[in-house]
Amino acid sequence: xxxxxxxxxxxxxxxxxxxxxxxxxxxxxxxxxxxxxxxxxxxxxxxxxxxxxxxxxxxxxxxxxxxxxxxxxxxxxxxxxxxxxxxxxxxxxxxxxxxxxxxxxxxxxxxxxxxxxxxxxxxxxxxxxxxxxxxxxxxxxxxxxxxxxxxxxxxxxxxxxxxxxxxxxxxxxxxxxxxxxxxxxxxxxxxxxxxxxxxxxxxxxxxxxxxxxxxxxxxxxxxxxxxxxxxxxxxxxxxxxxxxxxxxxxxxxxxxxxxxxxxxxxxxxxxxxxxxxxxxxxxxxxxxxxxxxxxxx
Amino acid sequence: xxxxxxxxxxxxxxxxxxxxxxxxxxxxxxxxxxxxxxxxxxxxxxxxxxxxxxxxxxxxxxxxxxxxxxxxxxxxxxxxxxxxxxxxxxxxxxxxxxxxxxxxxxxxxxxxxxxxxxxxxxxxxxxxxxxxxxxxxxxxxxxxxxxxxxxxxxxxxxxxxxxxxxxxxxxxxxxxxxxxxxxxxxxxxxxxxxxxxxxxxxxxxxxxxxxxxxxxxxxxxxxxxxxxxxxxxxxxxxxxxxxxxxxxxxxxxxxxxxxxxxxxxxxxxxxxxxxxxxxxxxxxxxxxxxxxxxxxxxxxxxxxxxxxxxxxxxxxxxxxxxxxxxxxxxxxxxxxxxxxxxxxxxxxxxxxxxxxxxxxxxx
Numbered sequence: 016x017x018x019x020x021x022x023x024x025x026x027x028x029x030x031x032x033x034x035x036x037x038x039x040x041x042x043x044x045x046x047x048x049x050x051x052x053x054x055x056x057x058x059x060x061x062x063x064x065x066x067x068x069x070x071x072x073x074x075x076x077x078x079x080x081x082x083x084x085x086x087x088x089x090x091x092x093x094x095x096x097x098x099x100x101x102x103x104x105x106x107x108x109x110x111x112x113x114x115x116x117x118x119x120x121x122x123x124x125x126x127x128x129x130x131x132x133x134x135x136x137x138x139x140x141x142x143x144x145x146x147x148x149x150x151x152x153x154x155x156x157x158x159x160x161x162x163x164x165x166x167x168x169x170x171x172x173x174x175x176x177x178x179x180x181x182x183x184x185x186x187x188x189x190x191x192x193x194x195x196x197x198x199x200x201x202x203x204x205x206x207x208x209x210x211x212x213x214x215x216x217x218x219x220x221x222x223x224x225x226x227x228x229x230x231x232x233x234x235x236x237x238x239x240x241x242x243x244x245x246x247x248x249x250x251x252x253x254x255x256x257x258x259x260x261x262x263x264x265x266x267x268x269x270x271x272x273x274x275x276x277x278x279x280x281x282x283x284x285x286x287x288x289x290x291x292x293x294x295x296x297x298x299x300x301x302x303x304x305x306x307x308x309x310x311x312x
Numbered sequence: 313x314x315x316x317x318x319x320x321x322x323x324x325x326x327x328x329x330x331x332x333x334x335x336x337x338x339x340x341x342x343x344x345x346x347x348x349x350x351x352x353x354x355x356x357x358x359x360x361x362x363x364x365x366x367x368x369x370x371x372x373x374x375x376x377x378x379x380x381x382x383x384x385x386x387x388x389x390x391x392x393x394x395x396x397x398x399x400x401x402x403x404x405x406x407x408x409x410x411x412x413x414x415x416x417x418x419x420x421x422x423x424x425x426x427x428x429x430x431x432x433x434x435x436x437x438x439x440x441x442x443x444x445x446x447x448x449x450x451x452x453x454x455x456x457x458x459x460x461x462x463x464x465x466x467x468x469x470x471x472x473x474x475x476x477x478x479x480x481x482x483x484x485x486x487x488x489x490x491x492x493x494x495x496x497x498x499x500x501x502x503x504x505x506x507x508x509x510x511x512x513x514x515x516x517x518x519x520x521x522x523x524x525x526x527x528x529x530x531x532x533x534x535x536x537x538x539x540x541x542x543x544x545x546x547x548x549x550x551x552x553x554x555x556x557x558x559x560x561x562x563x564x565x566x567x568x569x570x571x572x573x574x575x576x577x578x579x580x581x582x583x584x585x586x587x588x589x590x591x592x593x594x595x596x597x598x599x600x601x602x603x604x605x606x607x608x609x610x611x612x613x614x615x616x617x618x619x620x621x622x623x624x625x626x627x628x629x630x631x632x633x634x635x636x637x638x639x640x641x642x643x644x645x646x647x648x649x650x651x652x653x654x655x656x657x658x659x660x661x662x663x664x665x666x667x668x669x670x671x672x673x674x675x
Contacts, residue, residue: 201396204363205458207383208390209410209465219413223400 067285070278082268082276083283090256091264091280094172098260099240102179106236109180110187111229115221117188118195119203132188135181144178144249151177170252175260178246183236190232191225198224227302234298238291242284313374313468313501314339315360320369322355329355330366331525337518340499342492344516344533346506348548352525353505354473360503361471362386373468389462389500393474395454397446403457404442407432410465432460435494452483459494472504476511488515509549513537521545543668546587553593553638555586555605555665556627564665567626569605574664584667590641592664595621597650604659607638609652619647625660 032038040048072079082088116122117129135143149155151168161168168174202224206216222229244262251258253267261284268277315337322330330352337343345353358364360371362383370379378386398406407429411420420428433439436456446454455475462470475491476484492515495502506512512519512533519536521528521544529536529545540546547554557566559582564571566586573586596604607625614620623638638660642650652658 201392201394202398205390205392205396205398205461206409206413208361208363208388209413209461210384210387211409211413212384215413219409220398 064285067278067281070274071282073278074275078275079279079282082273082279085276087255087259088264088276088280091259091261092283094175094259095241095261097172098175098179099237101176102183102240103233103237105180106183106187107229107233109184110191110232110236111225113188114191114195117192119200129192132185132192135184140182140243140245141249143181144246147174147177147181147246147250169250170254170258172258174250175247175258178250179240179243182243182246183239186236186239187229187232190228190235194225194228195221227298227305231295231298231302234291234294238288241287315469315501315503316372316375317356317360318370318372320356320359320366320371322352322359322364322366328525330359333369333525333527335520335527335530337501337503339501341517342495342502342504342515343518343520344504344506344512345520345522346509346512346516346548347522347528349507351522353507353522356522357471357473357503357505360469361388361390363390387465387468389459389465389467389470391455391458391462391470391472391475393477395446395451395458397454397458397461399446402443402445403433403438403449404429406446406457407461407464409461428464432464433457435463436460450483451479452487455479455487456490459491463498467500470500470502472502474505474507476506476508484511491515513549521548523548543585543587546666546668551590551639553588553590553640554636555588556583557586558583559667564667566605569625569659570603571605571661571665572603572663573667574662586665586667588662588665590620590639591618593638593640593660593662595623595640595642595646595650595652596659596661597652597656598659599657601659604661607658607660609654609656609658610637611654612647612652614644614647617644618642619644621647621652623658623660 083092113128113132117125148169150157151161151174152158153162153169155169166173168177202220203216206220207213211219242262243260244266247260248263248266251260251263253259253263255267259267261280265277265281265284268274268280317333317335320330320333321328333352333356345357347353355364359366362378362381366379370377372378373386397403398409401409408425411425411428414420430439430442433442436459438453438456438460441449441453441457446457449457459472459475472491476487479487488511491504504515516533518531519533520530521536523544528548529541531539536545537549540549546552555564555566555571557564557571559565559573559580560570561580562573564573564584564586571586605625605627607623609621609623611622612619613622618641621640621642623640624635625638626634627636640660650658
């Protein structure tokens, strides 16, 4: 299969499409479509990004740095990193477990589970936050019991972690499920027949086969965990220096008319987004190269 | 090692895959599990391997109950239809895998692993691919690597699930002969699943013919082919002409004709379906002849030493005659003598028409 490819047209789809007189668009169509897409890109994606950095540095480098090293800002950065450090590994484990359960076992209610995995995406983040308030809040189901035992979840770090885990749950599982479904169970079964234990099978066969998709899911999960606003805003209580994450801190600063400081913190989040994009592009490129290689199993 | 299965039942939801299969596989033979798709043959193979658990029944290896032993402990070699090679490992690492995952105490030293892998790759004539990756090999090469990998753990039995199923016709034929030679060399008890009767005929010592979760017939390959015991076995093992009609003495009334019956299981006046292979029907071009089934020649195809004649005839009992297609194989000499033309009216007759007892008419 693979060897036969050499003789086939190896140009990209776009190149082949353009080379053929039958499918080539007239020049003005090409220009118009390019102009529309690039114009949209500049107006809605590039301009806001530039605006964030311009605004952040408007009052000079000194003020920019001052806004970032101020205690409340530092605390927000620390909290955001902590939340991500807890939520991402948790969802890495949950995501792999869910994808594994769905693709390697047959059980009743499998379709329901697949639909439920998407719930955090389909529900508004504010609702996600409210759900936790209703369950763990002072007036919530578990509120009295928690108060009795002196456990604080809502308006505290555990609540923020819960909300973040909930909102970012689908990223890893959704990346893995289609890939693992396409790969099937044959290789795992072969490993078992050859005497591998469950753990050996996972470590030596499954994990290498899914590593790029897994990394991709983790990167997206991390970006969302650090950037989540809605759900976190509901459960956090906005206590400065304690339960303020970076996105919440940006909002507070902005509402207090400290625009330069708000944009300074925002620029960090924007930077994170850029780094995420670069990493994502790299992982996509690697996993594409990987799947080309392993195309024919 | 001998394998025995006793009263194996398996259902998937409401679908009954296997209904009470009992079989013994003697040591050292190459056995073909043959049947149409969905007949349960792959399920049976997977139950023997331990990849699937039977609802009831036992699997015995050398007389010892292995039903509750884990797939890891059964020491079987399994070859998958789609090879299931580990795509991220080189051919060498694929073959070495079974030795490398052994518990630390039983794990052979690296030098032994190297030697063994090269021996196995030599055996499948692929030592030169040791450092390649599965995607760099052709289908036939991959399946041979899969076989080497299965043999690396010194399995007590070798189970092959449609091993040639995804290969093209020419490679398939080569690999069949190669597998047969390999088996003659190794003499390891082997079971292979196939839906291709030619493949089973060519490779297997013994055939287990399955249909709808049951065993239809078992026996030595030649024996099963020459003496099929049911209508299903007869139809599945080769091309077949069906002649529905009514028994009349020692002839079968088909449409407007009468064909002599070779064996008599049916009662006088009973409606039955008789069978004949293409080479078991004779064409009579003599217009005077009154015996046999009137038919008309449609097409004559010559290939090699034989000619295939396609005909149509009206079959069924008198009232409800309907047109049916027939295929007859004759030698080129016979063809030259008959000088058949499309549209020509002839008669079909046979001295080897078979009728199966009513309880074996299924299929």
